[in-house]
Amino acid sequence: MEDIVAQVMRQWERIHPELDVTPIAVIGRLNRCVLLLQQATDAPLREHGLTRPEFDILGTLRRLDRELTPSQIARETFASGAAVTKRVRFLEERELVSRRPDDRDRRVSHLALTEQGRLLIDRLLPEQLGYEGALLEAMAPERQGELADLLGELLLLLEGRLGVRQP
Amino acid sequence: MEDIVAQVMRQWERIHPELDVTPIAVIGRLNRCVLLLQQATDAPLREHGLTRPEFDILGTLRRLDRELTPSQIARETFASGAAVTKRVRFLEERELVSRRPDDRDRRVSHLALTEQGRLLIDRLLPEQLGYEGALLEAMAPERQGELADLLGELLLLLEGRLGVRQP
DNA sequence: ACCTGGTGTTTTATCTGTAAAATATATGGT
DNA sequence: ACCATATATTTTACAGATAAAACACCAGGT
Numbered sequence: 001m002e003d004i005v006a007q008v009m010r011q012w013e014r015i016h017p018e019l020d021v022t023p024i025a026v027i028g029r030l031n032r033c034v035l036l037l038q039q040a041t042d043a044p045l046r047e048h049g050l051t052r053p054e055f056d057i058l059g060t061l062r063r064l065d066r067e068l069t070p071s072q073i074a075r076e077t078f079a080s081g082a083a084v085t086k087r088v089r090f091l092e093e094r095e096l097v098s099r100r101p102d103d104r105d106r107r108v109s110h111l112a113l114t115e116q117g118r119l120l121i122d123r124l125l126p127e128q129l130g131y132e133g134a135l136l137e138a139m140a141p142e143r144q145g146e147l148a149d150l151l152g153e154l155l156l157l158l159e160g161r162l163g164v165r166q167p
Numbered sequence: 168m169e170d171i172v173a174q175v176m177r178q179w180e181r182i183h184p185e186l187d188v189t190p191i192a193v194i195g196r197l198n199r200c201v202l203l204l205q206q207a208t209d210a211p212l213r214e215h216g217l218t219r220p221e222f223d224i225l226g227t228l229r230r231l232d233r234e235l236t237p238s239q240i241a242r243e244t245f246a247s248g249a250a251v252t253k254r255v256r257f258l259e260e261r262e263l264v265s266r267r268p269d270d271r272d273r274r275v276s277h278l279a280l281t282e283q284g285r286l287l288i289d290r291l292l293p294e295q296l297g298y299e300g301a302l303l304e305a306m307a308p309e310r311q312g313e314l315a316d317l318l319g320e321l322l323l324l325l326e327g328r329l330g331v332r333q334p
Numbered sequence: 335a336c337c338t339g340g341t342g343t344t345t346t347a348t349c350t351g352t353a354a355a356a357t358a359t360a361t362g363g364t
Numbered sequence: 365a366c367c368a369t370a371t372a373t374t375t376t377a378c379a380g381a382t383a384a385a386a387c388a389c390c391a392g393g394t
Binding site (some may be wrong): 177218220241247248249253271272274275 | 340350351352353354357358359
Binding site (some may be wrong): 002003004005008011012013014016019021022023024025026027029030031032033034035036037038039040041062063064065067069078101122125127129130132136138139143146147148151152153154155156157158159161162 | 196261313
């Protein structure tokens with residue numbers, strides 16, 4: 001059976017037989033998989049009143065297990081500073097994250113999970129991982145492993161080529 | 168060398184050793200790859216004054232090589248009706264797409280590429296594919312093939328599981 | 335002490351996308 | 365013919381994102 005991207009590729013080949021459409025096989029499928037996965041995995045978060053990027057901020061603070069400045073959060077979550085400002089404001093209002101001024105540099109603040117925030121992320125993460133695992137479970141673990149390896153190879157290549165600096 | 172998602176996984180394992188974080192190996196990498204690829208591949212389109220979803224509408228009309236109604240475009244491009252309305256309005260203003268009423272059903276309109284629109288997509292598509300191919304070229308063609316196959320397997324699985332109807 | 339340039343963060347203006355309501359029309363049963 | 369229901373599309377109201385400007389502060393040179 002053929003997935004939808006294969007159909008699209010055949011349509012293009014009919015119109016432009018001279019064109020090499022193989023990039024679509026990888027990039028088109030990546031886009032489509034991510035769209036479907038995002039729709040599926042964002043839904044449970046919304047029920048807890050969180051967007052994916054807000055969840056990512058809580059997760060970043062938890063997994064690094066220390067205070068972070070807004071800029072560090074922006075770098076870790078690949079978001080703009082402005083976006084972080086808004087998300088952190090929301091998380092502060094919900095008392096999931098707290099802010100402390102820096103001693104030396106008064107431009108800087110340090111953000112940390114509140115007790116409530118830590119409890120929430122520790123409850124949500126296993127739930128979220130379970131849900132994600134369930135989406136993948138129809139794929140054999142070895143196949144998942146191969147896929148993960150190939151994606152890692154691609155990611156490393158893209159990070160290099162597109163000039164990403166690590167925080 | 169380790170990609171950034173592998174680092175994130177190790178951080179989580181340190182915090183929650185009991186948790187199975189393998190879904191991140193696939194889903195985290197997918198998200199990150201797509202973000203990087205989108206940033207890279209949207210840039211050339213912007214120079215032509217098009218967003219990715221607008222480009223997708225032109226591409227859909229071209230590859231199906233016939234008129235489409237707004238609803239059909241919405242289904243083909245996985246967009247909401249409202250989004251299609253806006254994008255088509257913009258494309259009509261730029262005279263890349265034209266609209267014709269249906270003979271039988273006055274709710275329906277039929278959209279087609281204008282001469283200008285066809286010329287634009289026929290110029291942009293090879294350019295875009297070339298750019299995408301260049302991003303992938305550091306990966307051996309056989310590896311790309313394996314990756315495409317695994318993504319196809321995943322996509323088919325997700326389309327089945329998440330209940331997608333084909334247009 | 336006072337600039338100058340740089341950095342960290344927030345604000346502003348603007349754009350895009352969506353859900354839900356509104357509009358217009360079609361279809362089938364009575 | 366009329367009504368109820370369904371469908372195609374657009375409009376509206378609003379949420380979220382970004383780029384650019386604004387703001388606040390620091391650090392080094394003079």
